[in-house]
Amino acid sequence: MNYVLLTFRRGDDGSLTCSAPVTALQLNRTLDELVGEGYGIQTVLQGREDDDVDILLKH
Amino acid sequence: MPRIDVSVQTADGVCPASLFTPDDEAGPWPGVIFFMDGLGIRPVMWEMGRRLAEDGYAVLLPDLFYRVGLYPPMIPAQVFSDPASREELMTKFIGSLDRQKKIADAGAFIEFLSSRAEVRGDRFGCTGYCMGGNCSLTAAGAFPGRFAVVASFHGGNLAADKPDSPHHFVRNITGRVYIAGAIEDSSFPDEQKQRLEVALTDAGVEHLIETYPAHHGFAVHDLPAFNESAAERHWTALFKLLEALE
Numbered sequence: 001m002n003y004v005l006l007t008f009r010r011g012d013d014g015s016l017t018c019s020a021p022v023t024a025l026q027l028n029r030t031l032d033e034l035v036g037e038g039y040g041i042q043t044v045l046q047g048r049e050d051d052d053v054d055i056l057l058k059h
Numbered sequence: 060m061p062r063i064d065v066s067v068q069t070a071d072g073v074c075p076a077s078l079f080t081p082d083d084e085a086g087p088w089p090g091v092i093f094f095m096d097g098l099g100i101r102p103v104m105w106e107m108g109r110r111l112a113e114d115g116y117a118v119l120l121p122d123l124f125y126r127v128g129l130y131p132p133m134i135p136a137q138v139f140s141d142p143a144s145r146e147e148l149m150t151k152f153i154g155s156l157d158r159q160k161k162i163a164d165a166g167a168f169i170e171f172l173s174s175r176a177e178v179r180g181d182r183f184g185c186t187g188y189c190m191g192g193n194c195s196l197t198a199a200g201a202f203p204g205r206f207a208v209v210a211s212f213h214g215g216n217l218a219a220d221k222p223d224s225p226h227h228f229v230r231n232i233t234g235r236v237y238i239a240g241a242i243e244d245s246s247f248p249d250e251q252k253q254r255l256e257v258a259l260t261d262a263g264v265e266h267l268i269e270t271y272p273a274h275h276g277f278a279v280h281d282l283p284a285f286n287e288s289a290a291e292r293h294w295t296a297l298f299k300l301l302e303a304l305e
Contacts, residue, residue: 001166001170002069002070002163002166002167003070003162003163003165003166003167003201004070004159004163005158005159005162005163005201022070022159022163042166042201042202043201043202043203043231045200045201045228045231046228046230046231047200047227047228047229047230048222048227049222049227050222054228056162056166056201056202058166
C-alpha cells in the first residue's frame, strides 16, 4: 500500500483535476478517474489558502 | 535493548530503519515513529531511540535520507563549520524531502508498524527533532486518525509563511500535540509560535506549545546547542505525552 499526496483543481462543474502530480501519469486526471483505477481516498487535507484541494490517496 | 535493522518499502524505494523494543518486558508495545533531525542517522539518534523504547514502546527510526543513498554518519561540528558541507546538507540531504515525500513516507511507516507483531494498537505516537519535528506535524495532519500523540522538539518551520507549511493542515488532527520550541530560533521564531497556536486553537486540537530556555538543538547531545536540563525536560514531557498511548 503506497500513499500519494496530490493537489486537485476544482472545475466549474465541481470536478477535481490533478494539477500537482507525483508522476506524469497523474497529471490532468480527474479524481474520479484515479479512483476508478484503484486509488482510494485516505484524507482530504483541509487548509489550502487557494481553491485547490489536497487529497491523500492510497493505492 | 533490542534493536533490529529493518527495511520499509516506500513509494520511492526502500527506507532503512531501526526498530527498538524494550528488553525487560513482554510485547507487543505501543508504536512510535521517531523522525530524525536534519543531520541524519548517527549514534545519537540510536541512543535516543533506545531511551524512548526503554519506557515501553516499539520505536521506528527511519533514515529519511534514503533517497540520497548511503552516507557516512555526519559529525555536526564538522558540518556546521564547513560551508560546503553545510550547503550539501541543506540541498542534497534536507532538500531531498518535500511535503509530498514526507507524507508518502509517513504512510509507509504507519503501514510498517501496523504489520509488526511487536506493535500493539493502530494509533501511534510520533516525535521529531528539528527537521523531524516538521515531519511529525506534517504526518499527523495527513493521517489524523492514526496518531494519538504528536510531538516536535526544536522543530523547524512549523508555521512558516508558505502554502505547504504544516500549520495549514492541522484541522483534522485528533491526537494530542506537544510542541517545544527554542529561544532565538530563526526556524521557529515567536511569530511562527503564535501562528501555530492560533491554527491549533481554531482547529480545536488539544495542544501545548512551550518555549524552553535553550537554543535550537537542545535535546540532541552531539549538537553544539545541547542543553542537559532542557534535554531532560524534553524526555519528561515526551514520556508524559506518550502515556496516552498506553
